[in-house]
Amino acid sequence: MKRAIPLLGLLACLSAAAQTPAQDVPPAAAPPALLVQASTASGAQLFTLKNGMQLIVQPDRRAPTAMHMVWLRVGSMDEVDGRSGVAHVLEHMMFKGTKKLAPGEFSRRVAALGGQENAFTSRDYTGYYQQIPANRLADVMRLESDRFAHNQWPDAEFTKELAVVKEERRMRTEDQPRAALIEQLYAATFIASPYRRPVVGWMSDLDSLTANDARQFYRQWYAPGNAAVVVAGDVDPQQVLALAQKTYGAIPARALPARKPRTEPEQKGLRRIDFKAPAEQAYVALAFHVPGVERIEDMQDGDRDGLALMVLSAVLSGYDGARLERALTQGAERVADSADSHASVFGRGPALFMLTGVPAAGKTADQVEAALRAQLERVAREGVSEAELSRVKTQWAASTIYARDSLYSQASDLGSNWVQGLPLDADERLLRLLRAVTPEQVQAVAARYFGDDQLTVATLLPQPLAAGAKRAAPKPADGTRMH
Numbered sequence: 001m002k003r004a005i006p007l008l009g010l011l012a013c014l015s016a017a018a019q020t021p022a023q024d025v026p027p028a029a030a031p032p033a034l035l036v037q038a039s040t041a042s043g044a045q046l047f048t049l050k051n052g053m054q055l056i057v058q059p060d061r062r063a064p065t066a067m068h069m070v071w072l073r074v075g076s077m078d079e080v081d082g083r084s085g086v087a088h089v090l091e092h093m094m095f096k097g098t099k100k101l102a103p104g105e106f107s108r109r110v111a112a113l114g115g116q117e118n119a120f121t122s123r124d125y126t127g128y129y130q131q132i133p134a135n136r137l138a139d140v141m142r143l144e145s146d147r148f149a150h151n152q153w154p155d156a157e158f159t160k161e162l163a164v165v166k167e168e169r170r171m172r173t174e175d176q177p178r179a180a181l182i183e184q185l186y187a188a189t190f191i192a193s194p195y196r197r198p199v200v201g202w203m204s205d206l207d208s209l210t211a212n213d214a215r216q217f218y219r220q221w222y223a224p225g226n227a228a229v230v231v232a233g234d235v236d237p238q239q240v241l242a243l244a245q246k247t248y249g250a251i252p253a254r255a256l257p258a259r260k261p262r263t264e265p266e267q268k269g270l271r272r273i274d275f276k277a278p279a280e281q282a283y284v285a286l287a288f289h290v291p292g293v294e295r296i297e298d299m300q301d302g303d304r305d306g307l308a309l310m311v312l313s314a315v316l317s318g319y320d321g322a323r324l325e326r327a328l329t330q331g332a333e334r335v336a337d338s339a340d341s342h343a344s345v346f347g348r349g350p351a352l353f354m355l356t357g358v359p360a361a362g363k364t365a366d367q368v369e370a371a372l373r374a375q376l377e378r379v380a381r382e383g384v385s386e387a388e389l390s391r392v393k394t395q396w397a398a399s400t401i402y403a404r405d406s407l408y409s410q411a412s413d414l415g416s417n418w419v420q421g422l423p424l425d426a427d428e429r430l431l432r433l434l435r436a437v438t439p440e441q442v443q444a445v446a447a448r449y450f451g452d453d454q455l456t457v458a459t460l461l462p463q464p465l466a467a468g469a470k471r472a473a474p475k476p477a478d479g480t481r482m483h
Helices: 086-093 105-112 134-150 155-174 177-189 203-208 211-221 237-246 301-317 323-328 365-382 386-403 407-419 426-435 439-448
Strands: 045-048 054-059 065-072 116-121 126-133 227-233 271-278 283-290 336-344 351-359 455-463
Touching: 045 237, 054 237, 054 407, 065 134, 065 407, 086 116, 086 126, 086 155, 086 211, 105 116, 105 134, 126 134, 126 407, 134 227, 134 237, 155 177, 155 203, 155 211, 177 271, 177 283, 177 455, 227 407, 283 301, 283 365, 301 323, 301 336, 301 351, 301 365, 301 386, 301 426, 301 439, 323 336, 323 351, 323 365, 336 365, 351 365, 365 439, 365 455, 386 407, 386 426, 386 439, 407 426
Parallel strands: 054 227, 271 455
Antiparallel strands: 045 054, 065 126, 065 227, 116 126, 283 351, 283 455, 336 351
């Protein structure tokens, strides 16, 4: 079953944390100098602390829980060659202690509060979160602000955790042929952009990574002016602001390194890679360079095309029975077991439009590639119907409503929008803009962006499976984490 596509791809759900009795946070007035800089119809408010850190608060009174997140505008795209994976390794190391807490103590304290917690790293950002009873928000803000400002750990902890990350890479990439192919595809698609490097890092870089590499990355990028705190749940914005001032606001401001532009040069010819790996089925992935959505105010032609490409992707595979499913995976002429599309048009780096497919029995990757491209050509030639667009837009509207049931989704949307420099009410604006996309716009982008010159094709060539090749699930040592 396909899910309705979330607007920014972050509509994950998180179960509610257990409730633990505790004393309520006493009301406190926010410093008068800190005014609301922006607000939305849903009640979200944006503040900037005196050290440059931003605070976003989304009240939701339906349950006595709160989601607390810290987002940093730093990810694998901010790494340098030879140190790939350091952003993700550092994310792991943030659980390994502070001046006040021993390794693993952070997680134990969150659990004792009745909370759940984890973290994530992408090309564009790093994030940390806790879902806790709302009356424990002050406790986690003290814990997280301490970790943000005073992360430290012995070299032995780094060595142990690095082994966990290496096993994570082996399990999720090197032992997964399709994941390994996508890694190779990105490396071939991008030349200058740091998107060419995997988030988890190249194994050779991990082999040479040192504890001081991680410490240096932390000192460079974990500064108040490069972070935002997002709180969603049963909270009062002014009380949260007062808590943020006492905790995060006490962290001294620091300058950030200058970010150098690494603009991807225009591709001027088809690229192909064949990837051999033990596998049961072939797999093909097509990656087209396309314009991304950089702004949703004062939009330029590229921004509008990016929105139309989102709609095109949804027409192709955004719901059960969409075009790719009907044309490639059903009926007597089926060529694929599965087929999908994705428009990655939001982010700090260049955008891609991707098509993927798995050949059906007796069919080849070349046939699947031809069928995928034929669907793009059909849209360019014949266009799309109003009924298709209406279904896509209805699904988007529904997914936006459903996402509001999840505090994690609410906070994630606010945080990811902040990373990309979008306004606080970006989701509402984006939905209105997507509803305005016309069949003519979708047909135009289908005709404009899918020639050979901007295309990279990666094909998985299955090799015989070795006896007993399936790897056992890793068993992290106590206090380690895999995510």
